[in-house]
Amino acid sequence: MKAIQINQFGGPEVLEHVDLPDPSPKLSEVVVNVKRSGINFADTHASRNDYLAEQTLPLIPGAEISGQLNDGRRVVALLGSGGYAEKVAVPQSQLIELPPEVDYDEAAGGLLQGLTALALVQRCARVESGETVVVEAAAGGTGTLAVQLAKRAGARVIGLASSEEKREMVRGLGADAAVDSRAEDLGAAIREANDGKRVDAVLHMSGGAAFDAELEVLAPLGRLVVFGIASREQRQVSTASLLRGSKAVIGFWLAHLLTRPDLLGPIIQELLGAIAAKELTVTIGEVYPLSEAARAHEDLIARRTSGKLLLDPSS
Numbered sequence: 001m002k003a004i005q006i007n008q009f010g011g012p013e014v015l016e017h018v019d020l021p022d023p024s025p026k027l028s029e030v031v032v033n034v035k036r037s038g039i040n041f042a043d044t045h046a047s048r049n050d051y052l053a054e055q056t057l058p059l060i061p062g063a064e065i066s067g068q069l070n071d072g073r074r075v076v077a078l079l080g081s082g083g084y085a086e087k088v089a090v091p092q093s094q095l096i097e098l099p100p101e102v103d104y105d106e107a108a109g110g111l112l113q114g115l116t117a118l119a120l121v122q123r124c125a126r127v128e129s130g131e132t133v134v135v136e137a138a139a140g141g142t143g144t145l146a147v148q149l150a151k152r153a154g155a156r157v158i159g160l161a162s163s164e165e166k167r168e169m170v171r172g173l174g175a176d177a178a179v180d181s182r183a184e185d186l187g188a189a190i191r192e193a194n195d196g197k198r199v200d201a202v203l204h205m206s207g208g209a210a211f212d213a214e215l216e217v218l219a220p221l222g223r224l225v226v227f228g229i230a231s232r233e234q235r236q237v238s239t240a241s242l243l244r245g246s247k248a249v250i251g252f253w254l255a256h257l258l259t260r261p262d263l264l265g266p267i268i269q270e271l272l273g274a275i276a277a278k279e280l281t282v283t284i285g286e287v288y289p290l291s292e293a294a295r296a297h298e299d300l301i302a303r304r305t306s307g308k309l310l311l312d313p314s315s
Helices: 041-048 104-124 141-152 164-172 186-193 209-216 239-245 254-258 261-276 290-301
Strands: 002-006 015-019 029-039 064-068 074-078 087-091 132-135 156-161 177-180 199-204 218-226 248-251 284-289 308-312
Touching: 002 290, 015 290, 029 104, 029 290, 041 290, 064 087, 064 104, 074 104, 104 141, 104 218, 104 254, 104 261, 104 284, 104 308, 132 141, 141 156, 141 164, 141 308, 156 164, 156 186, 164 177, 177 186, 186 209, 199 209, 209 218, 218 239, 254 261, 284 290, 290 308
Parallel strands: 132 156, 132 199, 156 177, 199 218, 218 248, 284 308
Antiparallel strands: 002 015, 029 064, 029 087, 029 308, 064 074
């Protein structure tokens, strides 16, 4: 089979398109013929081995796939790794059958980031009707879903994006306002978009100076949820500042949700049900041939993309 393999850690240049033996499934596993592999920003961290989970070489990246079993069943699955390939051996307990109304693009594009967006909006930020929510990277895979979910919860949504084209997309998904994520004074730009007022929640994934600006712009009882550090610039928080402002900083890593089947099952059913009913739009950016995974990573890192990026192992 064809796959993308990493034999040394580094940037997009270390992603090699190679021939590998077909997977040999264990007794509890089944082979999925991959139709689409999801690309996530975390994959760029995995290639450098600077993410939350330690990586080992050789590595086939990729944490989500949609595809078909040899018996014809259509499935989607979350993985630890191995998704950038034509075939993957997956434990049967991790397979989720797709509703007929959900296609392979929507499945691979919506599962991981949809679960993230649902957890951010509902469980971590606990968004309530009438509140104002700021969504970072609002034109990305998680962001486009989080914008829609926050609107469904009755919130006023301010999306952050780096270009006018992306901001127009965010407004088209229902955001009440869209702000340049590269604004010189990000906090002031957010307050201007919110009629001069502070905000109730921020979904944050960039790190660095944006974290400082967004924490400062939180209203009393506000919540800032960290679900990424794309800039690789970490921050420390003063407990006194949290106390004075009655603010909360909450971290979220999807890996912990995946260990809670009592929480995960209902969220997956809610997510796939909303996609099947067309109540939630999975915004697909570009579908790259598997052989162009390195280009996909380059585009993602350079912020040249919008929506969810996918790989097509058949092209």
